[in-house]
Amino acid sequence: MGLAIAWPCYDSSVAFARWDPLRDLLAIQQRLDRFAPGPAGWQPPVDLYETADAYVVTAELPGVEQGDVEIQTGDGRLTLSGSRREHRVACEQYHRLERGHGAFQRSFHLPLPIDSDKITAELKDGVLTIRCPKTAGAPARRITITP
Helix, strand or coil, rough: CCCCCCCCCCCCCCCCCCCCCCHHHHHHHHHHHHCCCCCCCCCCEEEEEEEEEEEEEEECHHHCHHHHHHEEEEEEEEEEEECCCCCCCCCCCCCCCCCCEEEEEEEEEECCCCCCCCCEEEEEECCEEEEEEECCCCCCCCCCCCC
């Protein structure tokens, strides 16, 4: 007959998970960023990715009209700015306000030069897509180190 040992500090119904300190630090930083002083307004979520011939930026801008968005380039940066108007509803009391409104600005450094004359932008279904073609620069080459 086997002897069962009861471990008072062990709960067999709890699943074990690998601790990821970086994930925890990022979560803490996101929580603190909400309280950090910064530019007023809101920050639309943005994806920036690179293809073989261009950088592509997609930004979620629901409720923002085309005339309320401005895109600028210069000094290797792409800047997206604009505003979303506040739409108040006649009611006695709001119980929750989570959708941001007001001015916003996002700026991104692009590692390679872009052709500013060929940048295209499209706002469709609340998603802004900006395509920034890279300029045809010198081809990559290997540099030999001399002794």
